[in-house]
Amino acid sequence: METIIEPLMLGLVEAVQPINLAMMIVGCIVGLFVGAMPGLGSVNGVAILLPLTFLVPPNAAIIFLAAIYYGAMYGGAISSITLGIPGASTAVATVFDGRPLAMSGKGDQALMAAALASFIGGTVSVVLFTLAAPPLAAFALKFGPQEEFALMVLAFATFVGLGGDDIPKTLFSIFIGLVLATVGYDIISGKPRLVFFDLAAFQRQISFLVLAIGIYGIGEILWTMETSGGSMQVNYVKSTFRSIIDNIKRAKTYFFTAIWSGVLGYIVGILPAAGATPGSLMAYGLAKTFSKDPESFGKGNVTGVAAPESANNAASTGSMLPMLTLGIPGSPTTAILLGGMIIWGLRPGPLLFVEHPDFVWGLIGSLYMANIFTVIINVAFIPVFVKVLVMPFTILAPIIFVLCLVGGYSPNALLSDVWLMVIFGVAGYILRKLDYPVAPAVLAIVLGTLAERSLRQSLLSSQGDPMTFVERPISGIILLCAVGLVLVPVIRKFMPKKEAATAGASEG
Template sequence: MFDVAFQGLLQVFLPHNFLVLFIGVFMGIVFGALPGLTATMGLALLVPFTFTMSPAAGLIMLAGIYVGAMYGDAIPAVLINTPGTPAAIATTFDGFPLAQKGMAQHGLVAAAVASAFGSLVANMVLAAAAPPLAEVSLQFGPPEYFWLGIFGLTIISTLSTGNMFKGFLAGTIGMLLSAVGMADLGGDIRLTFGFPELQGGIELIVALIGFFCLPEILSSVIGQRRAAYTEEASNPKLSVVWEVIKSLLGRPWLLIRSSIIGTVVGFAPGAGGNIASMVSYNEACRWDKHPEEYGKGTIKGVAASEAANSAMAPGSLIPLLTLGIPGSPPAAVILGALMLHGMKPGAELFSEHATVTFAFIMGLLVAAFLVTIIGSFGSFVFARIINIPSRYLAPAIVFMTVLGSYAIRNNMLDVWIMFIFGIIGYVSSKLKFHPAPIVLGLILGPFVEEGLVQSMLAGKAEGGTLSYMVLRPISGVLIALCLMSLLWPAYAAWRAKHRKPDDVCQVPLEKLEASDEE
């Protein structure tokens, strides 16, 4: 295997292949950074161009696009509080507060380094352990997806520190929004209010733009912010790059844990980077000795989110390459590219097409290093965008939000929904409702609903719904995680009550000094 992997690496560094990889990474960053232009869209648009290339070159370019997009979505998340893709929702929690304090470069560099680390770990797993992990992915059935959704909802307890009731109320609203449109099981039309365009449901990107981006623009326009879009001007420096890298490398367990979470969620077909980043952020906050820093602007929160969603990308390719089951929408597009070049997923990929397959895997690996270089040094340019006065920046952002909302389905109703959600988000922020639980409910609602309905139907055939949902091994693990997540706030309160005064972090966030983790 090592010989074939080395041959694949040599394929990547052929001048022509390396050039298309670089172009792919750059294009991926662009697609990820523009709200509405996702990694799936970028891959789908550029797959036809690979038909004229060799299989190795075509797949290497797609690898660059995929990895680049997983970092690119962090740029608007940090700068304007708008996730470029749903996978960067958790990145906004600490990325934008960093930008508000004039530390946008810190957030961008942290995202680049963490993205590269997560991709590196996941690619090592992909190359070494794809077949056995693919067998595990086949064990995910309706009960496992139901409990995965419930576990995701328990994260609300972390996102709603200070008022648990408001958090779970917001999560309930999000789940109601997820029910809009035609039910996947049964075909019932629900909560469309006479609008045929809503039969397809509420588009997630539209909700993200509305709840996260527009409230900040409204705050700026109404005059509650200073002339600049953020509270402090950003002043990029070369020393920041090395400072952030040193700080993150001093927290290896944070990066490793987040990467493992992203990989595991990735090879569960259909889970996606949004769940990976949310779960990773929750666990980072849970196990840190200073959870009070999260949500106020810390590179640890950015790193946890970005390492997980970048690790999800190679993780989603594990069931694809071994079993032909795409673990995410972008992986489904890559499946089409494989078929386009006459390559059938399964054992054939690792025997007859081993060199091309490992060239693709090594392309993912090298793309991670390119993301670190482009992202870290590109932060000098990106970070200065935030210094533009709001009277110039806000109209440009509004134009991008309208364009991104309309481009998803070419539907003007999506634009109006985005504006409605923006107003709701602005009002709710004044009432101390955080938008994250609403979006989390919107994401996880279909997992919970479909998993429950399918489990009830299958449970009747298996002799009992309760035993079918509870006694399966992976379900048992997920149930234990749910209980631990629900009980954790009580334990955290007890730990805070008995913490010694010296244990409280007194170091300003701006100095980015590493704190020990449990």
């Protein structure tokens, strides 16, 4: 136990350093805003703003980006409740009961429940995270290149097994992401590789940021502009000090639901393809199933707001567990954080706990603090956020595009990167319209170089015998899990309808 408490205290001290604290508060506010704007989620905010974090040291930068991630999970609820459209896909389940509550004039109850439940879920998950991370990282120190490669295979297998998208299109997305990571030069011999038409843009590695900003900054905004044609109906929320106290007292009705939703969200969040959206939907479904009054769900039950909000916050913490301990991101947002860590010169993986304890524990400490700050900011400034939400997209979109432009240019000072970014954005938009999932490609371009290196090292040490992946016990077990995941959709297909339904329930 002491092995956790001591570094955690150091982490908390690191987190309250003036620069880190300031970055965290700014991050929380930006995150709340990004989460609340329909069409923007944590992944868009983190991708677009990552290049700006080169201003500050890595410790402050990761705290800033993690705070955005956190704040966005809170913020999603604001537009789900007041506009009836989820601010991010992670807040879809919040609409089910949040919207009816707002329509019947109880919007403040819903917003308060969302904020408090997010706090509960966030706290539960951060405690679980603190307990699980050090032993997991210590265990992962034994991993060789075979295990690293097997873990990446497992991460990609979750997309095939649990992503729920078209399987050949998911696989294509993974492959193209990995291929994009190979452009530039061969990592071992240093010879130029895949330099098409001798273009300057391909002569160095394609930065994952170019793809991530293209897809999440340009492609998704085009998508949002296409879909957000309709007008919005805002339900204004009145909130007084008196009602805040009343609403805090009401928290006991959903306190336990929020706690177990947090545990559920945390576990689901660890899986790369699952994460906050399915986690919150599952929490909503279970809260309804185990409620004494399931009929009231969907008509304005506060517990129906609390369960998904607790789960989506917890999932964002959960997705950081594999990122920090194994170097495998648990979500697209953490994939971008991981890419950022590589740019800052850190080597993600279990060694991070040994080599950069101030970085890791500073981040963990900041998660505790961010939780407290976001709930305070959220409760205090809800009316302000509601005002911001009516800002038309024709003002927000050009600002985002300009941020993308400078964000794509500044890391390497190359305009060819910006061209690539626009091309990826438009291509991502078209592919998305045809149901190609884009998240696996972003994960793949971040992991690509590491995957190739661990594969080649493994094969070299085994003299080209691929059995090395299966013969080593840990990597064998991981690969077995991966095969199991890939088989999930196949099994579902051949199972009779009714049995498939019960199997789905027991998985949840």
